[in-house]
Amino acid sequence: MFRAVFRLSASGARSLTRSRPCYSAPLASRCYSHGKVETDEEFDSRWVTYFSKPDLDAWELRKGMNTLIGYDLVPEPKILDSALRACRRLNDLASAIRILEAVKDKAGPHKDIYPYLIQELKPTLTELGISTPEELGIDKL
């Protein structure tokens, strides 16, 4: 009886992961059987708009960042640009640098993501006068 269960569950688990299309779909979409799946571009522009609100308050900035970090993705440079400008409007340099630390952590073992992000954000960082954690020496313990 156990042998049958073993055979069933091993192949069952594998076929389960293969037959579920939502595994590779954009993380922010739930696996609805009804309803439209949001595209990556729609997701990105939704978040850029969120942080672009002129009177965004500090709570909304923190809430937005925390929600964004909860997703299974590293935010696009344009979303981070919008968030960093929101930090500038709120005179919050600490949060700006923290955002950079957070996305570096989100990348996990994929060490090519963070350098790419810094490369893309360099003009914004220079314009807003934001130092990276590496420049400040706070990236090492």
Added chain:
Amino acid sequence: MSLPKPMMRGLLAKRLRFHLPIAFTLALTAAIAFKYTVTEPKKQAYADFYKQYDAVKEFNAMREAGIFESVQPTGK
């Protein structure tokens, strides 16, 4: 030198898709291995012991050893 855009979405999903079946298989294998190397031999050892167990003979041996209060060794 400008860096190319890396893959930034679905990284956890990709990792889980690979590691989760392995994890479940290993866990299941560990359970099955434990069953057949530990629990089955133990059950067999008990079964073998009690197959030829004579309760009366054991009782009399204990009785002669004088450990009971309700019944004395046959000598006394």
